[in-house]
Amino acid sequence: MHTLDPEKLPRHLAIIMDGNGRWAQERMLKRIVGHRKGVETVRYIVEESSRLGIGYLTLFAFSSENWLRPKTEVRSLMALLKRYLAGETPRMMANNIRFNVIGDREELPGDVERAVREAIDKTSGNNGMVLTLALSYGARRELLRAAAGLASDLAAGRVREDEVSENLFAGYLYTAGIPDPDLLIRTSGEMRISNFLLWQIAYSELYFTDVNWPDFGREEFYRALDNYQSRERRYGLISDQVRKRR
Numbered sequence: 001m002h003t004l005d006p007e008k009l010p011r012h013l014a015i016i017m018d019g020n021g022r023w024a025q026e027r028m029l030k031r032i033v034g035h036r037k038g039v040e041t042v043r044y045i046v047e048e049s050s051r052l053g054i055g056y057l058t059l060f061a062f063s064s065e066n067w068l069r070p071k072t073e074v075r076s077l078m079a080l081l082k083r084y085l086a087g088e089t090p091r092m093m094a095n096n097i098r099f100n101v102i103g104d105r106e107e108l109p110g111d112v113e114r115a116v117r118e119a120i121d122k123t124s125g126n127n128g129m130v131l132t133l134a135l136s137y138g139a140r141r142e143l144l145r146a147a148a149g150l151a152s153d154l155a156a157g158r159v160r161e162d163e164v165s166e167n168l169f170a171g172y173l174y175t176a177g178i179p180d181p182d183l184l185i186r187t188s189g190e191m192r193i194s195n196f197l198l199w200q201i202a203y204s205e206l207y208f209t210d211v212n213w214p215d216f217g218r219e220e221f222y223r224a225l226d227n228y229q230s231r232e233r234r235y236g237l238i239s240d241q242v243r244k245r246r
């Protein structure tokens, strides 16, 4: 039915998973029910992406700003995350998925941090898709941390000023070693970036859908990938140049 070109899949897909709360509220349910339903979508998207051969999948699960939500919601999200990690690690092993986290991990509650560390350790020998969860993640903080790291290496003489390049700088980010996202999807109709991967999405294709995250299933996923495949990535060039390069 679907005719995706396997040669033209995003190597790195990033997703801002938004709209769990609204999904629940529209159904007169508590917000946490939407988050639970959202976890089912995560499971599907992770396994389908890995099956398709996408190399890197990065999911925005909890922002540095989300700590300011009502305490009860933060607490339920952390509990959900811990349960997800415990439940999913065997499936990550079965699918050869390597688990990774970006963000200020030290801000996570101790038990969640431990669950994160265990999932990373257990899956560290896998060489299939890299699944990265952005947890307590904010791009400006990431950039500041990178700038501070670089400044201290410069001051200590570990790096010379003439060595400073885009590549070198990228190595100070949480995403060091991960290619930039080719496609960034955001669900729930919001058309903003909300402090996600500001450096890394310089040339990403952006895709917005009105569908809330719990409803982002096979049909929506393939629609987004189809749409991505129909685009021409010009990187500042003109169309003729791009075609000649191919």
Ligand code: IPE
Pocket: 017, 018, 019, 020, 021, 022, 023, 061, 062, 063, 066, 077, 188
């Ligand atoms: C996204 O859903 C999940 C998180 C940010 C943790 P939201 O909780 O933001 O849902 P809405 O945007 O309120 O509908």
Ligand code: IPE
Pocket: 016, 017, 018, 019, 060, 061, 062, 063, 066, 190, 192, 194
């Ligand atoms: C962005 O969603 C963060 C995550 C998806 C984890 P938010 O719901 O927090 O973003 P805003 O507040 O609408 O910008």
Ligand code: MG
Pocket: 018, 019, 020
């Ligand atoms: Mg939201």
